[in-house]
Amino acid sequence: MNAEVELAKKIVESYDGPKIRIMEVCGTHTHEIFRYGIRRILPKSVQLISGPGCPVCVTPTGYIDEAVMLALDKGAVICTFGDLVRVPGTEKSLADARAEGARVKIVYAPSDAVDYAAQHRDEQVVFLSVGFETTTPASCLAVRQAKENGVENFSLLTANKTMDNAYRLLKGSTDAFLFPGHVSAITGTKIYDKLKDEGICGTVTGFTSGEILTALAVNIKKVQACAPFFVNCYPRVVHEDGSPAARKLMAETMTPCDAEWRGLGRIAGSGLKLNDENADFDARLKFALPALVGRSNPVCRCGDVLRGVCRPDECKAFGKACVPEHPVGACMVSSEGACSAWYKYGGDL
Amino acid sequence: MCVGLSAKVVKVGDGTAIIDANGARREVSARLLDELEPGDYVMVHAGAAIAKITQDENEETADVMKELCE
């Protein structure tokens, strides 16, 4: 640790003022904060709340049902990020479907799914396109790549989302936010100036232990000062203008729509789907999927966890019926989920 | 939502770049960034370079704390 990070650590450890609530939105932050042991050094008066920044967690159960239907009933090869494979659907997960003969392939990047489709023209390949602004450009690049190369047997099952309106919904739940670092690298920081004017405060935060500690120190000091604030604590990656190329690509490939968020309900304009020019790559249209409304296990409190009103260990199923090996809800199985972080790292022991 | 890896660009192609993170190499899309050059450091996510890294981490945390404490 350099001297500045030592100082930040001291500011965090020694805070003894009135209670401060800070919401970490991004699932990676939740996990890294546990992994570096940062939770252990927080005083009781600083409460870190996990928010809905895990794209797999906020994707409703019905999405898994759609993917399972595509795999088992429509015979498609499902290409997906690893996180989604064990998320429970209403009846089964993709892992269960795989044990029944479905073809489920884990990829590192959406473009890998296009490559696979190009090499297997007789198979229908569907990529499970889930993610926020960090990941959505990669899905858009995949569609562009498929279009340019005439890979017609490729399509996306979309559940992409944008964060802006979620912050507005969560305003009352916290004093400040740790804004997601890599989403901001795409969007740029102008949105946070706007949010500051609406009384929504926070810092764009990086992912090393030093970056998280300094961001926490800034939040603590600024909340104490009682004036609205926004500070970019990750300037080496997040530039004010973000990535105009990425935003242009998203605007040319997808169009906003309403989206269902597990736990937060329907948020207007918070989703993205393929626009009319790219409708050929929309799996829902291609396979004429019926509207599927999934059902979560009634015992599951993922929704409350995602809104920050319930700690993972306050859910009755946590650690008993619901563990990573047999998860009841998405928050326990996603590597970004608050429940999986809590479970893996032993919570606030 | 953001597992990103910082990596060095070793080769630039047509819309792509070969990046190297501690000796692990992969081709990624460079279409989200302008004018990448070998030697640049980038943040990589889901097979795409999403941002140029413009500062050393130590310098960055020093700047942030300096501004906080002014």
Added chain:
Amino acid sequence: MMKKNITLAHGAGGRDTSELIETIFKKHFDNPDLTADDAAVLSFGGKKLAFTTDGFIVSPFEFKGGNIGKLSVCGTVNDLSCMGARPLYLACSFVIEEGFPLEKLEEITAAMEKTAAEAGVRIVAGDTKVAGKGQVDHIFITTTGIGEVLEGVSPSGASAKPGDAVIVTGDVGRHGCAILLARDEYGMEADVTSDCAPLWGTVKSVLDVAKDVHVFRDATRGGVGTVLYEIASQSKVGIRLDSQAIPVDPGVAGVCGMLGLEPLYLACEGRLVIFAPRAHAEEIVKVLREGKYSRNAAVIGEVTAEAPGRVTVRTEIGAETLLPPPGGELLPRIF
């Protein structure tokens, strides 16, 4: 809560595997000689013999640093060695897919003999079965081995004691990483060679300077992390690691960073985790670093009396956090 069918997680060497062993195998194979260690130690004609078996189904069957043949000898030799037994004889059974090239079979067999010779064992019996195309993935090998336990030596998974040093004989996760790269599913390249190696020589060199080593365990699937949890549970102790002391090859670190994997949970095939009295730690590390397969051996932590069964890590900011317990199939993160 047991599943109804076998899943990939049951074979990963983590929690589900343990559960499978407890609820099915141990339930039926219930006898006093059944072991929870790497090999069973049996009394026979006034001597102590170690006896064990291991199956190998690695895919692809050849990779940087070896092939399934070399692996099949190392795996069983190392299990015997970890009981303090000099490996003596192996038997091997081949299940080969129809259509498998004889040239490759020859390469695999040659590798087995080469490794056996280095390890000082003789392969003395075997069996060959051929299954129809598609009924087995190229070639599966099972080896069974027997060795003689050295006098006065009885390392066991239940013998770790508070105060012990936890030593690892080299950088972690190389084999698992080499296999991942050989499968070429992620379009990634890195110069990572499997650490697959026969380790009787390594074990002997340590026993020569410190006969009272408490535990030797070879880290295989599930990696060093899984071994730590196994020993913590078997010995009913806590383990505290120092994150900065754990040796990781840069290429492995790079691949893990890209895929969101933890090197401590990637498979090894030529690494020992040693629990020894603190007083002997420096001497053991010194002799290890002189050995061919343990050049970057290091003390990575210590055994504590608090929180039995728990493994914690002192992080780079000096705070303590739990090492996530092993579980399930290895799925690379992207989010």
